[in-house]
Amino acid sequence: MIAFILVPGVFTGPYVWDDTASRLTAAGAEVHAVSLTGLDGTRASTGEDIDLETHIADVLAVIDPVAGSAGREIVLVGHDYGIHPVLGAADRRAESVARIVYLDSGLPQDGVPALAAVADQGLREEVLRVAGGRARGSGAVLPPPARDAWQLWGSTAGVPDTALDRLTALASPQPLGTLLQPMELTGAAATVPMAGVLCTGGGASIAMVQARVDFGEPALQALTDPRVTFFELPTGHWPMLSDPTALADTLLEAAAGRGHRLTPAGAAQPEPFLLDVPELPRERTGNVDLYLPPSAQGPRPALLFVHGGPVPREARPTPRDWPVLTGYARYAADNGVVGVTLDHCLHAVTDYEPAADDVAAAVERVRADPRVDADRVALWFFSGSGPLTADWIGKPPPWLRCLAADYPIMAPLPSWGRLDSRFHPADAVAHAGSLPLVLVRAGLETDGIAATVEEFLTAAHESGADIEVIDVPNGHHGFETVDRTDESREAVHRAMRTVLRHLTT
Structure with missing residues (x-):
């Protein structure tokens, strides 16, 4: 018994x-x-x-x-x-x-x-x-x-x-x-x-x-x-x-010993980006990588991809080398804008303030590059970097042409405890003004994360924010890696087209 x-x-x-x-x-x-x-x-x-x-x-x-x-x-x-x-x-x-x-x-x-x-x-x-x-x-x-x-x-x-x-x-x-x-x-x-x-x-x-x-x-x-x-x-x-x-x-x-078993680290090679994008060289400076358009003429708009987390300090490769982020950056560069990946220090849920500083510093470094049009920049956030969007949504600078987020966590999860009110996007969105927002929502998201997204969307709609929601009905959190389907590919294409339209016009 x-x-x-x-x-x-x-x-x-x-x-x-x-x-x-x-x-x-x-x-x-x-x-x-x-x-x-x-x-x-x-x-x-x-x-x-x-x-x-x-x-x-x-x-x-x-x-x-x-x-x-x-x-x-x-x-x-x-x-x-x-x-x-x-x-x-x-x-x-x-x-x-x-x-x-x-x-x-x-x-x-x-x-x-x-x-x-x-x-x-x-x-x-x-x-x-x-x-x-x-x-x-x-x-x-x-x-x-x-x-x-x-x-x-x-x-x-x-x-x-x-x-x-x-x-x-x-x-x-x-x-x-x-x-x-x-x-x-x-x-x-x-x-x-x-x-x-x-x-x-x-x-x-x-x-x-x-x-x-x-x-x-x-x-x-x-x-x-x-x-x-x-x-x-x-x-x-x-x-x-x-x-x-x-x-x-x-x-x-x-x-009875049943249940899901985990795979050891390194047991499988990381999946490549789900789209066929060209291999483009990168330029690495500090914690920032630039992917330049193959035939850039004059300063080009820039699109920065901000990884989620928390990510352990010892994680290798670091996020800017993850296939998902390098794939997005190369996709952006192939469409004529400077794609940017970066590492920031969100190693624990107590690290949002220094991580925000890292992102802000990376943005200014990119804008200062003579090959970048400093007046046309967009930010694209993923997963646990969602709370970092509040800084940009609440006080959008004039050069920020669009802000996107894939399967974001838009409020502290119950297991995280409380975050400083600075990092609550649902409160910040009332001040977004005309900033275009793009949110890619995973239909099979976990309940806790889905609740944070709904809280944010409710606040966005109540404040009249300019937001477009792109749904991936059969997608999970991190759908680009775990759901390599036509539905996922179309969501990535649609999101990128939307961001590029705001960025380049």
């Missing part, structure tokens, strides 16, 4: 698993929802002497009697913060655990506290403020969020109002020692098969994890082990509340 041991996340107790547990039980599984000390939803904790070790002990107290029963295959499931006590317990009972399921959680590392997994910088600062410099919190607690603040801890997409009311009513203060005590791992848990369940309502996807693996992130290379599988759920961060049936079905699939 499969025995699921379900461990909840921050502020929550075993009650969050009620509906999922009943469905797993109906399917013939044994289920144990762990009550973490101080987080059972029935009392407020002072946090005194409660730390990560306390919660690891809580999980071990459930594992040991179950492991002592013959014929039980233990599957540990950790949601959110809950993966930290799960991994700590699995590290000490690796021989007793058949599989670990990471439910919309981070990847805890030895020596790193759970606080490091909190994306929102403001929340991290609040935790440290409450701790007041006391080691491991020393009894301090973090109050649970108000009803309208759960979104800061993860997308609440799909959670019914009644469930959100109950979550708020039963939430308990989080003992700070559980967030501040560094994880201590021996590496034994690395031998246990694992599954990752990604909730796309927060913007996560298997494709994005694969991309990060392909970038060469060292910490993620272990995820290509054949014993590691992945699943997606089209809902927010709390699937046990928003879709317990789908979650139960997914957990059963994960327990």
